[in-house]
Amino acid sequence: MPDHGSYENVPIAESLEKALADLREITGGSMDINTPRLTINGTECAVVTAEGMVSGETVGELLLLPLMSLNGGTHSTPQSIMRFCTEESMMSSNKTVCYTYGSALGLLFSGFALVFVDGVPFAAAFGIQGYAVRAVSQPVSENELLASQEGFAEVVRTNISLIRRRIKHPSLTFEMIQCGKLSSTDVCIAYVRGKADENAVAGIRRRLSEIRLDSVLTPGYIQPFLERDEGRRLFSEVGVTERPDLLCTELIRGRIGVIVDGAPFALIVPYLFAENFGTVDDYSVKRYYAFFVKIMRWLAFLLAAAFPGVYLAAVNHDTEMLPLKLLLNLAAGEKTTLLSLFTELVVIVLLLEILREASIRLPHAIGTAMSIAGGLIIGDTAVKSGIISSPLLIIVGVTATASFVLPSFSQQLPVLRLMFIFAGGFAGFFGISACAVMLSANICSQSLDGVPFSSPAAPFHPDGLSEMLGRKTFRRMEKDEPTTKDLT
């Protein structure tokens, strides 16, 4: 008798009693498996479903009603009943036949209903999923003003439809594979044939099929398997988006999308460093404004990462850089504080990160109270009590605001900021330079599937520069046929 450890390739028993007993044994008599039975012209049948995974109404309407209507008809043998289910009726557009318990249970837990007929050694499976799902809603972290307000949902098939609706071309291909030994999570690879590099698609297929994790619950579980030298890299060559329109833009450029069932995010492979600075809105605004906004984002990145460190280096090591009036103002501000500038900066930056982390995890109502406590009470009191100086508060305020411009760097920026502060505090501009060179070398050494992460800046591609610092004109886009090969 098969059990939960060895059932995958065991053929379904011909006897209905035996088949249902096997299912009970494999699932340990789990209470969420429903096995209502019915007799059709003297033949025993069972419709097996998983509780909550199928719609009760649909089961009744599409399966039970047609099956019951066979009573008194010409379908008197088990084979003719099963033929009716698999060939003569259209109970569901998504139907298949399972010969083993492995394939049957895989479909059962994906929301299929299984029809067993006594005397037939296989089961018919009908896709009549009816589980509770979150509707397609607005993206949370990638808001756009002049673009679609739809974000990905948790169900992979809903997400596939969101992409298909936007690219109605047969070259758009979806491939589904299962990842996770226990979770058997549906992972979909999406790409446009003729645009995406075939070797890269094959590479992703191979890497995903080699994953040996017990469960894959979010895209974060498979992201490290798609990256190269994951442990040594500060940034990821795999992008994350919750916008179907952004994923479609990338697919058309020859990128490959990976969608994981259960999370409203899609992965984009390969992804460039410069792409973190782009939005879908860039294509909805005037070109000059797209350039302006993009340059602001680059500036915001530099400010968020290095501004406190550069300030520290300038004030502590190269004071001659600062104009006299500014220097005197800063000196007056610092005169009344208790701590050294370096300590002040480390304390306030760490405090800022604690406040940020708290604001992400807390419910909205408490989050507002926390902002008041953190921003007003701690900030104001810290200045008044002389723990930190007012100019420093401006520096940290500018840095924090700049870091909110690029949510995709939310992991890297706090770490980089602290690195620059320590480097600038201990070694001045030599330290800042060390950080910048190491960071740049880290970014420039990254590449995935032959596409350098730092492209189109290094290696330099003049064509890509307008995309990096703004956007191309639509006239130009009419002529272009972008693929990832343009970036190698």
Next chain:
Amino acid sequence: MNRSDNSRVSALTTAALLTAARLFSLSLYMPHSGENAAITAVTAAGLCLLKLPLMTAAALLGRHFKESRAFSAVTAALSAIMIIVCANAFAEMTAETYPEHCTRPTTFIVLLCICAYVASMGLAGTARTASLILAGFAAVCTPVLIEMRGSMLSDRLDLLSYQPVREITLTAAGLLRLFPEPVILAGLIGGTEGSPDRAVKPFLIADALISGLFFLMCGTVMGRFFGQSGYAFYTLAGNTHGAFIDRANGIFTFFSSSFTMITVSALMLTFIRSVKALK
């Protein structure tokens, strides 16, 4: 062209790496007493003509004898010496420029550690960083140098020399005191795609232009005090005056340090590749 691995770059990227190495040498250039900036500018530009056969030979040797044990032993030894010379020269400069913050041994050790990390990122990481830092240098220094125009007076440039041959010889020796480019090129040309000429010629053109411009600026700003200026690059920084930044010493330190790190990292890569070829 597939650059999926970190061991190959384009010829222009190699040229950028060599230009960064030249800027490192220029940033640590210390004129001898009584040196004439105009002669230095002409000598630096003229030296590029002499460097052409030398660099071409280094590239050809690097490409054709990269498997040779004897050649690898020579490049390994030369790169090891150049690593110490370059790192020491930079450490000496920081100890003189920032005596209250930096000591020579600390800077030397820290610099080597940083460069080891950068070198571990491979040729692509190092060479592409060089091209980005060069672009940043051009972007940041252009406004700084434009703001310097008030300090530059052409009549400060002394065109008279009583012993031109001696002056040129001394200056050329000074300019070649830190000359790591042939070693870097010989060691890393194996990872460069395309003809060596496509790396050597753009580098020498950039070298001639940058060196000539730099020493002419030194001459027009410092005049006959050029010979007493110490580190000319930093003395020039002390003469800048902008709207937001009073004197750009910090910016010049940033770029000088960056060029040093790139140069020493490139030498480390050369050393590692040569040692691997020896095995």
